[in-house]
Amino acid sequence: MERLGLRILVVEDNLLEADVMEQVLHDLGCSVVGPTGQPQQALALARESPLDGAFLDIHLAGLNSFAAAWELRRRGVPFAFVSGYPRSYVPGPGPLRDAPFLAKPFDKRELAATLLSFGPNPPSIPPSKAPKPDKPPRRMKQRQLNL
Numbered sequence: 001m002e003r004l005g006l007r008i009l010v011v012e013d014n015l016l017e018a019d020v021m022e023q024v025l026h027d028l029g030c031s032v033v034g035p036t037g038q039p040q041q042a043l044a045l046a047r048e049s050p051l052d053g054a055f056l057d058i059h060l061a062g063l064n065s066f067a068a069a070w071e072l073r074r075r076g077v078p079f080a081f082v083s084g085y086p087r088s089y090v091p092g093p094g095p096l097r098d099a100p101f102l103a104k105p106f107d108k109r110e111l112a113a114t115l116l117s118f119g120p121n122p123p124s125i126p127p128s129k130a131p132k133p134d135k136p137p138r139r140m141k142q143r144q145l146n147l
Contacts, residue, residue, distance in 0.1 A: 006030045006118065009045055009054035009072075011065050012082070013037025017104065021055060021082075024108050028115060037061065042068040046077070053118035054079040055102075055111070058089055069096055078118040082106055 008030045012018035018035035025032050033049050036042050039060050046054065046068040054072055056065040058081050065081075072079045073095055080100035081090060087101045100114050 006052035006115070007033055007050060008115070008118075009033040009042070009049065009051050009056075009068075009077075009079075010035035011037070011042040011054065011060070011068060012057045013060045014057070017057075017082075021106075021111065024111055025115070028112060030115070039063045039065060039067065043071060046071040046075070051075075051077045053077060053115065055082050055114075056080070058083040058085055066091070066096065069099065080114045 006029075008025050010018060010021050010025070010032055012021060012035050014037075018037070022032045022035060033045055033051060034042075036045065037057075037060055042056070042060070042065055045051075051072070054068070054077060056069055056072075056079055058064055058066075069079060069081070080102055081087075082102045082104060083089065084104040087097075090097050090099070090101070100117065102110055102114060
């Protein structure tokens with residue numbers, strides 16, 4: 001695979017997962033900004049760093065990374081959520097719900113495919129390597145109460 005040369009923010013509070021993600025990104029020729037597991041530091045890096053993309057763990061030691069996600073969206077920086085929680089944990093409907101979502105434990109090929117979509121002219125990805133679409137959210141049936 002060609003060297004991408006992208007600057008990617010990694011927000012992950014699990015050191016092992018952050019290390020794996022960092023290694024995969026380095027193997028793809030990316031510069032890693034962070035990693036950080038602190039929401040305040042993530043927000044500062046999202047505001048101040050020149051970035052080409054970001055991978056954000058949703059749950060950070062009792063807090064979340066949504067403020068950093070909103071800042072990245074404001075700046076036009078593409079990002080993806082990476083989480084052990086279901087996609088329904090992302091508030092929605094809205095722009096954050098539309099962000100790419102990688103379930104933990106993430107697959108390295110899925111991470112690479114998502115990373116490729118961050119570029120200015122995303123290449124087409126063969127269906128065998130493309131991330132599988134998430135199931136649509138389950139809807140609760142409305143019940144009528146006969147009082």
